[in-house]
Amino acid sequence: MMGLMMETESTLLITRGEVASLLGLAECIDAVEEAFRLHAEGMSLPPGVLETLTNDGGFHIKAAGLKLAGGSYYAAKVNGNFPLNPERFGLPTIQGVVMLCDAERGRPLALMDSMELTALRTAAATGVAAKYLARPDSKVATVCGCGVQGRVQLKALAEVLPIEKVYAFDTDAARAESFAHAMSDELGVEASAATDLRRAAGESDVCVTCTPSRQPLLMKGDVRPGTFVAGVGADNPLKQELDPRLMASAKIVVDILEQCAGIGDLHHALEAGAVTRADVYAELGEIVAGRKPGRASGEEVIIFDSTGTALQDVAAAAVVYEKALHAGVGVRLNLAG
Amino acid sequence: MMGLMMETESTLLITRGEVASLLGLAECIDAVEEAFRLHAEGMSLPPGVLETLTNDGGFHIKAAGLKLAGGSYYAAKVNGNFPLNPERFGLPTIQGVVMLCDAERGRPLALMDSMELTALRTAAATGVAAKYLARPDSKVATVCGCGVQGRVQLKALAEVLPIEKVYAFDTDAARAESFAHAMSDELGVEASAATDLRRAAGESDVCVTCTPSRQPLLMKGDVRPGTFVAGVGADNPLKQELDPRLMASAKIVVDILEQCAGIGDLHHALEAGAVTRADVYAELGEIVAGRKPGRASGEEVIIFDSTGTALQDVAAAAVVYEKALHAGVGVRLNLAG
Numbered sequence: 001m002m003g004l005m006m007e008t009e010s011t012l013l014i015t016r017g018e019v020a021s022l023l024g025l026a027e028c029i030d031a032v033e034e035a036f037r038l039h040a041e042g043m044s045l046p047p048g049v050l051e052t053l054t055n056d057g058g059f060h061i062k063a064a065g066l067k068l069a070g071g072s073y074y075a076a077k078v079n080g081n082f083p084l085n086p087e088r089f090g091l092p093t094i095q096g097v098v099m100l101c102d103a104e105r106g107r108p109l110a111l112m113d114s115m116e117l118t119a120l121r122t123a124a125a126t127g128v129a130a131k132y133l134a135r136p137d138s139k140v141a142t143v144c145g146c147g148v149q150g151r152v153q154l155k156a157l158a159e160v161l162p163i164e165k166v167y168a169f170d171t172d173a174a175r176a177e178s179f180a181h182a183m184s185d186e187l188g189v190e191a192s193a194a195t196d197l198r199r200a201a202g203e204s205d206v207c208v209t210c211t212p213s214r215q216p217l218l219m220k221g222d223v224r225p226g227t228f229v230a231g232v233g234a235d236n237p238l239k240q241e242l243d244p245r246l247m248a249s250a251k252i253v254v255d256i257l258e259q260c261a262g263i264g265d266l267h268h269a270l271e272a273g274a275v276t277r278a279d280v281y282a283e284l285g286e287i288v289a290g291r292k293p294g295r296a297s298g299e300e301v302i303i304f305d306s307t308g309t310a311l312q313d314v315a316a317a318a319v320v321y322e323k324a325l326h327a328g329v330g331v332r333l334n335l336a337g
Numbered sequence: 338m339m340g341l342m343m344e345t346e347s348t349l350l351i352t353r354g355e356v357a358s359l360l361g362l363a364e365c366i367d368a369v370e371e372a373f374r375l376h377a378e379g380m381s382l383p384p385g386v387l388e389t390l391t392n393d394g395g396f397h398i399k400a401a402g403l404k405l406a407g408g409s410y411y412a413a414k415v416n417g418n419f420p421l422n423p424e425r426f427g428l429p430t431i432q433g434v435v436m437l438c439d440a441e442r443g444r445p446l447a448l449m450d451s452m453e454l455t456a457l458r459t460a461a462a463t464g465v466a467a468k469y470l471a472r473p474d475s476k477v478a479t480v481c482g483c484g485v486q487g488r489v490q491l492k493a494l495a496e497v498l499p500i501e502k503v504y505a506f507d508t509d510a511a512r513a514e515s516f517a518h519a520m521s522d523e524l525g526v527e528a529s530a531a532t533d534l535r536r537a538a539g540e541s542d543v544c545v546t547c548t549p550s551r552q553p554l555l556m557k558g559d560v561r562p563g564t565f566v567a568g569v570g571a572d573n574p575l576k577q578e579l580d581p582r583l584m585a586s587a588k589i590v591v592d593i594l595e596q597c598a599g600i601g602d603l604h605h606a607l608e609a610g611a612v613t614r615a616d617v618y619a620e621l622g623e624i625v626a627g628r629k630p631g632r633a634s635g636e637e638v639i640i641f642d643s644t645g646t647a648l649q650d651v652a653a654a655a656v657v658y659e660k661a662l663h664a665g666v667g668v669r670l671n672l673a674g
Contacts, residue, residue: 050387078413080443106417113672335450
């Protein structure tokens with residue numbers, strides 16, 4: 001009786017380490033795929049963003065809801081983003097919390113650290129996009145930006161494609177080297193540090209950019225026909241990784257059109273007049289839901305503009321919550337007591 | 338050493354009961370006054386709102402930041418609002434959590450239940466507005482809407498004005514009776530249930546409306562010259578308590594112009610064409626900061642349109658957090674661990 005009361009009234013608190021141990025990349029990819037499908041079918045509480053900029057960084061909140069088999073969920077993620085944190089304070093750039101609620105009653109079900117979840121759900125969207133938009137025989141990948149996100153991105157690609165060879169590019173050459181070492185070991189691929197991004201990209205089937213760049217890194221002509229490009233780094237209006245002319249020459253798929261038009265690489269392509277909104281081929285959900293075909297030929301260059309949506313957050317948070325309940329992981333606290 | 342690490346890395350969890358015991362109304366009024374002043378002086382991270390509507394209710398997020406003596410704070414409040422909850426599930430209509438962060442590093446400092454904080458910070462804004470905009474000799478108050486918020490509203494008025502006599506009006510007469518009893522006892526005022534709102538309002542120096550009404554309750558001509566009116570209930574585009582013609586005949590002060598134009602009584606007055614944005618005299622912060630005078634004569638009718646802002650949330654959450662730290666209240670959890 002007490003247990004039941006606890007379960008219906010308390011909030012489950014889940015730490016970063018617990019999230020990491022509970023959330024697998026493969027199941028996160030599945031959950032994110034389902035989230036985009038449900039969104040395209042009108043079964044979501046649509047994703048929204050609330051941004052607050054400060055001198056040294058800022059906060060963003062992303063919120064959305066999904067009606068899933070295990071329940072109707074709403075999640076709000078509050079992330080602080082302070083790029084100078086590591087060097088100034090020894091703190092991570094991004095710190096935050098996801099609050100998961102019952103979408104029909106409003107009750108706070110869980111509060112969980114956002115770091116691992118954000119990393120995995122971001123990579124998972126690339127995995128879903130690659131599954132539908134890359135050539136199924138894609139073997140060679142370039143990863144531009146060899147931070148934490150680069151590693152998860154490559155793992156997500158390797159989940160859905162037969163990746164054999166990897167070019168690792170970073171402005172910090174040592175970081176590219178250590179990335180190549182680690183990924184060779186972990187994924188059993190032939191990974192090497194690349195010093196010439198253009199050449200690496202030109203020999204790849206898949207290119208992922210996941211950097212904090214504010215200028216285009218991949219230009220028109222840098223990729224060969226048939227390439228799938230995921231632009232992952234740009235998630236605020238200042239960031240940019242893809243040349244607007246590269247965008248204009250490719251088939252563009254976005255996570256959420258409004259978000260990409262505001263904060264993605266699409267934003268810069270629109271501002272440059274290189275493309276219009278009507279040039280965007282689809283939102284990812286439309287392809288997952290089968291409303292629009294994915295790749296039409298082995299020759300198309302397809303770009304996935306990924307800004308990171310609350311759909312991914314709520315999908316991943318629901319996986320974590322349901323697995324935590326099942327495994328008895330996390331601390332319960334009756335915040336309303 | 339361990340203690341220091343805990344303090345710098347963990348998040349403080351504060352329950353509803355702890356918030357209630359820590360947050361006093363008088364200090365909340367002071368904190369909210371300071372928040373509006375700082376906002377007017379450009380010392381805030383400006384308040385924002387992210388709303389998600391569902392079939393039976395919805396979620397809203399309010400977020401803002403303040404640079405205070407004790408630190409730079411950013412708070413995001415995630416509240417579910419499900420009006421059928423009490424009757425359907427025995428749950429409160431509004432449930433939620435406030436996340437308080439270090440605004441310079443992004444670190445989550447505290448997570449606290451939102452219910453008591455929301456009630457007090459809402460009443461506190463009315464207290465601040467009444468302090469500057471009601472006649473200082475205001476003795477008679479009408480409270481329209483005798484729920485939980487009505488009680489705190491009256492307490493806030495009694496903190497700043499020499500209230501002696503109270504008319505309690507509610508569509509549920511029994512609720513007005515019990516309100517009058519309780520408030521007479523608690524505040525030592527002469528409170529009675531009123532059956533005729535118009536008559537009560539016409540004999541009052543101060544009128545507060547705090548109902549879920551979707552039609553105007555107070556009409557032009559219902560209040561006498563010199564009255565201060567606080568419209569507190571309207572916090573979404575459907576809610577309305579004040580006649581647009583009453584608005585047009587009064588001096589209008591808003592909490593935040595954009596919010597009131599979207600979800601306050603101002604919204605309906607604008608839609609009705611009764612007023613324009615230029616007719617709004619001031620935001621509350623401009624008056625608190627001394628940029629515009631408050632009440633200019635004993636004859637003016639002044640309306641405060643209160644939609645509830647994140648400035649109030651962050652101010653109140655900072656008080657709770659600092660007092661909890663000082664008193665050793667709350668549970669610490671290293672969510673990032």
